[in-house]
Amino acid sequence: MAAKYPLQWIELSRSALNCNVDSLVRLARGRQIAICVKANAYGHGLPQIVEMLSQRSDIHYLSVHSVAEAIACRKAGWNARLLLLGPVATEDIETIVECGFEPTISDAAFLERLGRAADKAKKRILTHLKLETGTNRQGITESELPRFAEIYRKHQHLGKPYGASTHFANIEDTTNHQYAEHQLRQFGKLVKAMKRLKIGPRICHTASSAALILFEKTGFDLVRPGLAAYGHWPSKETYLSYRLSGGANDLFRPVLSWKSRLTQVKKLQPGEFVGYGCTYRTTAPARLGVVPVGYYDGYDRALSNCAHMLVNGARAEVRGRVCMNLTMIDISNVRAARPGHVVTLIGSDHSETVSAEQIAIWSSTINYEVLARLSSETPRIMVE
Numbered sequence: 471m472a473a474k475y476p477l478q479w480i481e482l483s484r485s486a487l488n489c490n491v492d493s494l495v496r497l498a499r500g501r502q503i504a505i506c507v508k509a510n511a512y513g514h515g516l517p518q519i520v521e522m523l524s525q526r527s528d529i530h531y532l533s534v535h536s537v538a539e540a541i542a543c544r545k546a547g548w549n550a551r552l553l554l555l556g557p558v559a560t561e562d563i564e565t566i567v568e569c570g571f572e573p574t575i576s577d578a579a580f581l582e583r584l585g586r587a588a589d590k591a592k593k594r595i596l597t598h599l600k601l602e603t604g605t606n607r608q609g610i611t612e613s614e615l616p617r618f619a620e621i622y623r624k625h626q627h628l629g630k631p632y633g634a635s636t637h638f639a640n641i642e643d644t645t646n647h648q649y650a651e652h653q654l655r656q657f658g659k660l661v662k663a664m665k666r667l668k669i670g671p672r673i674c675h676t677a678s679s680a681a682l683i684l685f686e687k688t689g690f691d692l693v694r695p696g697l698a699a700y701g702h703w704p705s706k707e708t709y710l711s712y713r714l715s716g717g718a719n720d721l722f723r724p725v726l727s728w729k730s731r732l733t734q735v736k737k738l739q740p741g742e743f744v745g746y747g748c749t750y751r752t753t754a755p756a757r758l759g760v761v762p763v764g765y766y767d768g769y770d771r772a773l774s775n776c777a778h779m780l781v782n783g784a785r786a787e788v789r790g791r792v793c794m795n796l797t798m799i800d801i802s803n804v805r806a807a808r809p810g811h812v813v814t815l816i817g818s819d820h821s822e823t824v825s826a827e828q829i830a831i832w833s834s835t836i837n838y839e840v841l842a843r844l845s846s847e848t849p850r851i852m853v854e
C-alpha cells in the first residue's frame with residue numbers, strides 16, 4: 471500500500487473552485503459577493519477553502535454562521551470582510567467589536583448589548599438587520615422596527631444599519647416562484663419602513679445560490695451564494711428552471727471527491743451473512759472488500775445495503791449495514807481489486823461517477839447535508 475495517503479481522504483480541486491467562483495462572479499454582474507463558508511465550508515474544509523478563496527481579489531466578503539468560524543477564516547488568511555449569519559453568544563460580543571465582524575441582527579436585546587460594547591470600545595460596528603419576509607426563522611417584523619431604530623439612535627458607534635437582508639423559504643424547492651415574489655415584496659415594504667424610521671440601510675442583500683442563479687432582481691447590492699461555489703446545484707428544480715430559461719450546462723463543477731482504500735478482500739461462500747444484524751446474505755460465491763469508512767466519518771447508515779462505491783472504475787454495492795468505522799462492498803465483479811486499491815465514495819473513477827446528489831437520494835436527504843456532515847477529521851488534500 472502506498473504510504474503517501476492515509477486510509478481515507480478528501481480531494482479538493484482548486485480549478486473547480488475557481489471555475490465555480492468565476493461563474494458566480496459573472497452571474498453577480500458587478501455586485502459584491504459574500505461566499506458562504508459555514509459548516510466547515512459545506513464539509514469541504516474551511517481552512518483549505520478559505521486559503522484558496524483568499525488568493526482571489528474579486529470576493530468582498532465571506533459569510534459564516536458563527537464567531538468561531540469567523541475566527542477560523544482569519545486564521546486561514548482571510549483579511550477582508552466577514553458577515554456573521556447566525557446568532558451570537560453574549561460572551562462573544564467583545565470579540566465581534568474587536569475583530570470588526572459584521573453580525574446579522576434579529577434580536578433587540580443583543581443589539582443593545584452590542585451598542586454598549588461598541589460605544590465603550592469607541593469602535594464603529596457594521597450591522598445587518600434581518601427582515602422577516604416569510605421564512606419565520608430570524609427576521610424582524612415591521613412592528614418591531616421602531617424598537618430597533620431607537621437602539622440605533624442611542625448608540626453612536628452603531629450608526630445606522632449597514633445592511634438589510636432576508637432569506638428565501640422555498641426558492642430552491644419549487645419551479646413556482648410565487649412565494650419568493652411575495653417575500654421580495656415584503657422585503658421592499660420593510661426596507662421602506664426602515665427608511666421612514668431613518669435607519670435606511672446602505673446595502674440590501676437576499677440572494678443565496680438559487681436566487682442568484684435564477685432571479686436577477688434578488689441581487690440588490692450583495693449576493694450570498696454558498697453551495698454553488700462548491701460546484702453543486704441547490705436542487706433539481708433550480709437546475710431545471712435554469713436550463714428551461716436557456717442557461718448553459720457548464721456553470722459548476724464539484725470541488726470535492728471522497729476516497730479511501732480497500733483494507734481487506736475476503737472470499738465468501740453462498741449463504742454467508744455480512745455485517746451487523748445479518749441484513750445481507752450471499753446467494754452465490756462472492757468477493758467482499760472492507761472499506762475503513764463508516765457513519766462516524768459521514769457515510770450515512772441509511773446507505774446500508776443500497777449505495778455504490780467505485781473501485782477500478784466499476785461500481786461495487788454496499789453489503790450489509792454501514793458500521794461506525796467500516797463498510798463492506800461487493801467486489802465480485804471487480805476482479806483486479808486488491809487491498810490498497812483506491813475506493814471512491816463521492817466522485818469519479820474512469821467513466822463512472824457517484825455524486826453527492828446520488829448519495830443524498832440513497833439516504834433520503836439533500837446534497838447540502840451529505841457534504842456538511844463529512845467529518846472535519848478526514849484529511850483534505852488539494853489537487854490541481
Ligand SMILES: *Cc1c(COP(=O)(O)O)cnc(C)c1O
Pocket residue numbers: 506508555637677678679680694695696697698704
Ligand atoms: C447558508 C446561507 C446562504 C447560502 O445558501 P446556499 O443555498 O448554500 O447558496 C445564504 N444566506 C443565508 C442567510 C444562509 O444561511
